[in-house]
Amino acid sequence: MSITSIARPEIQALVPYSAAEQIDATVRLNANEAPLPISGDRFRRPLNRYPEVRPNRLGTALATHFGVAPENTLVTRGSSEAIDLLIRAFCRAGIDNIVTTAPSFSMYRHYAVVQGATVREVATNPDNDFAIAANDILEACDSNTRLVFLCSPNNPTGNLLERDVLIKILEARNSKSAIVVDEAYIEFSGTSGSTDLLGQYPNLIVLRTLSKALAFAGARCGAALGPPEVIRMLSAVQAPYAIATPVSECVEDALQESGIQEAASRIADIVSERERMSAALQSFWFVERLWPSAANFLFLQLRQAPHVLEQVRNDKILLRDFGGDLDDCVRITIGSQAENDQLLTSLERVSR
Numbered sequence: 001m002s003i004t005s006i007a008r009p010e011i012q013a014l015v016p017y018s019a020a021e022q023i024d025a026t027v028r029l030n031a032n033e034a035p036l037p038i039s040g041d042r043f044r045r046p047l048n049r050y051p052e053v054r055p056n057r058l059g060t061a062l063a064t065h066f067g068v069a070p071e072n073t074l075v076t077r078g079s080s081e082a083i084d085l086l087i088r089a090f091c092r093a094g095i096d097n098i099v100t101t102a103p104s105f106s107m108y109r110h111y112a113v114v115q116g117a118t119v120r121e122v123a124t125n126p127d128n129d130f131a132i133a134a135n136d137i138l139e140a141c142d143s144n145t146r147l148v149f150l151c152s153p154n155n156p157t158g159n160l161l162e163r164d165v166l167i168k169i170l171e172a173r174n175s176k177s178a179i180v181v182d183e184a185y186i187e188f189s190g191t192s193g194s195t196d197l198l199g200q201y202p203n204l205i206v207l208r209t210l211s212k213a214l215a216f217a218g219a220r221c222g223a224a225l226g227p228p229e230v231i232r233m234l235s236a237v238q239a240p241y242a243i244a245t246p247v248s249e250c251v252e253d254a255l256q257e258s259g260i261q262e263a264a265s266r267i268a269d270i271v272s273e274r275e276r277m278s279a280a281l282q283s284f285w286f287v288e289r290l291w292p293s294a295a296n297f298l299f300l301q302l303r304q305a306p307h308v309l310e311q312v313r314n315d316k317i318l319l320r321d322f323g324g325d326l327d328d329c330v331r332i333t334i335g336s337q338a339e340n341d342q343l344l345t346s347l348e349r350v351s352r
């Protein structure tokens with residue numbers, strides 16, 4: 001049985017938007033477009049025309065890149081849009097809930113609130129490197145848990161989800177919840193993630209993005225990977241023409257062999273800088289704890305965090321601090337070697 005059967009009934013019944021036909025070598029008087037592009041339009045598909053309803057070439061290129069079939073792939077405006085589409089498609093307002101871990105990515109809660117879904121958070125333990133325990137997740141689920149969001153590597157803590165934990169959750173929730181693994185940082189982890197489990201588990205959905213390792217945050221491009229029925233349902237919810245022509249064309253170009261090679265070498269640089277920074281940061285008196293990271297950032301607990309952050313800010317460097325629950329914790333993105341050195345120099349100036 002498809003996991004779409006637990007989606008909102010009106011979404012299961014939703015008929016995709018019927019767009020104006022687009023057929024090559026025809027006179028297009030059916031979409032109220034301008035007949036001519038602006039002078040200087042430099043795109044293969046001129047911008048006076050709507051993009052394809054769903055970007056076919058880009059979808060195929062991304063599917064190939066992620067090692068899945070095109071029918072398992074929905075191209076989204078960043079993976080944030082995929083989070084939004086999933087919650088809107090699966091959760092009935094005021095009735096259903098999502099389960100996720102804490103601390104984790106704040107967008108799961110954000111879009112749940114927008115949709116009127118409840119959020120159930122499972123605390124993870126800093127003394128255990130924030131590891132996710134299958135039993136804790138399963139205990140938090142009830143019959144209205146439509147989605148479980150698991151972030152691996154987790155933002156902001158940097159830890160990977162263990163594969164046997166994921167499998168246990170997939171099997172225990174089977175047709176009761178869709179399990180969404182957010183792999184925004186997987187390229188930095190030295191592991192290939194969980195896309196290979198897609199064929200085996202009809203309740204698995206994997207989110208990937210080009211915003212981090214592929215250096216395309218400004219293009220807003222990501223993907224939901226999952227069973228064809230789920231992809232078709234999410235596609236019916238997504239706005240027609242969601243992916244703009246400039247985005248499609250520049251991402252298609254970046255996914256050529258040379259672009260992938262360049263990305264691989266940049267990822268290797270970030271990983272080696274992460275290890276250098278991790279070692280260097282340990283030696284500062286105000287670094288209380290520094291957790292292992294499989295991502296392009298480090299998560300630390302500081303003594304006198306406001307004092308440290310003030311020094312760094314005076315030196316015009318921004319770090320991410322987490323007030324409230326994560327008092328004294330900061331997330332440091334791994335930058336270029338020069339930027340990382342700048343941070344170390346600034347930290348050396350922190351007075352006792």
Ligand SMILES: *Cc1c(COP(=O)(O)O)cnc(C)c1O
Pocket residue numbers: 077078079080081105151155182184208209210211212217220221222
């Ligand atoms: C950055 C990030 C994303 C992706 O955001 P985009 O919308 O693709 O830019 C998704 N999940 C997590 C955990 C992230 O940190």
